[in-house]
Amino acid sequence: MGADGAQTKEQEPAVGDSPARPRLRVTGIAGAVAALCVGLSFFLPWATVAPEHAQQFEAAVTKSIDERATPPAGGEDFRTLARTMVAEGALTGADFIHWVRTAKTFSAELDASANPGVDAGAHVRRLELVRVLLYGIPIAAFLLAAHFVFHRFRRARFPVLVLCILVGGASVVLAGTLQFAHGFMAQALPGGARGGSLAIGWNVLLVGGAVLGLAGFFGVSARNWFRTYVVSAITAAGLAFLALRYLETGGLT
Numbered sequence: 001m002g003a004d005g006a007q008t009k010e011q012e013p014a015v016g017d018s019p020a021r022p023r024l025r026v027t028g029i030a031g032a033v034a035a036l037c038v039g040l041s042f043f044l045p046w047a048t049v050a051p052e053h054a055q056q057f058e059a060a061v062t063k064s065i066d067e068r069a070t071p072p073a074g075g076e077d078f079r080t081l082a083r084t085m086v087a088e089g090a091l092t093g094a095d096f097i098h099w100v101r102t103a104k105t106f107s108a109e110l111d112a113s114a115n116p117g118v119d120a121g122a123h124v125r126r127l128e129l130v131r132v133l134l135y136g137i138p139i140a141a142f143l144l145a146a147h148f149v150f151h152r153f154r155r156a157r158f159p160v161l162v163l164c165i166l167v168g169g170a171s172v173v174l175a176g177t178l179q180f181a182h183g184f185m186a187q188a189l190p191g192g193a194r195g196g197s198l199a200i201g202w203n204v205l206l207v208g209g210a211v212l213g214l215a216g217f218f219g220v221s222a223r224n225w226f227r228t229y230v231v232s233a234i235t236a237a238g239l240a241f242l243a244l245r246y247l248e249t250g251g252l253t
Contacts, residue, residue, distance in 0.1 A: 171209025
């Protein structure tokens with residue numbers, strides 16, 4: 001009986017001990033918020049346009065369409081986009097998706113006529129890659145946000161961490177592409193760089209993408225950190241190689 005009593009005494013919790021509480025996963029919360037910001041950034045203004053320059057741009061688009069005997073492919077969609085620019089004074093991420101889709105035909109045709117030496121095929125391929133980013137990033141971001149919320153912000157597993165790193169990195173790349181393309185956009189918008197600037201949606205995309213990538217990078221455990229980093233690096237390098245291959249040859253092989 002003495003042994004049983006001792007065993008029972010050992011099993012009793014010490015005075016002052018509290019039951020274990022689940023740890024708050026800061027990386028899970030940060031990943032969910034960042035992924036949601038990346039997705040929502042596509043519905044916020046990415047670039048603002050001064051009213052007078054938006055009107056000049058609409059007039060230039062309308063003139064280019066009306067001067068042609070045969071309406072150019074995508075011309076009416078591009079005219080609608082120009083009118084949106086005039087009415088709202090800004091372009092959202094969704095508008096940029098529309099821009100890239102219509103620019104594949106209409107804008108490429110304008111570039112070829114204005115610059116006889118321009119390779120129209122290379123121009124279309126660049127737009128295709130941008131379109132992949134514009135469609136893929138928000139879809140993946142909303143899926144990641146839903147995953148974190150559904151799993152109550154618990155530590156993400158290896159595939160989710162890799163996706164966080166890739167989507168976050170792709171968001172930063174897209175934001176950087178928009179910034180570097182600002183000079184090209186300045187040529188399309190009368191008045192140059194004075195005609196508009198990058199807006200809040202671009203900042204949300206950049207910061208959200210950076211935080212999402214960091215959440216994936218620092219959300220690893222002692223068991224999966226090496227695998228996560230290696231697979232992320234190999235996947236990113238492979239996608240970059242395929243993108244460059246597509247730009248050069250128009251194919252992936």
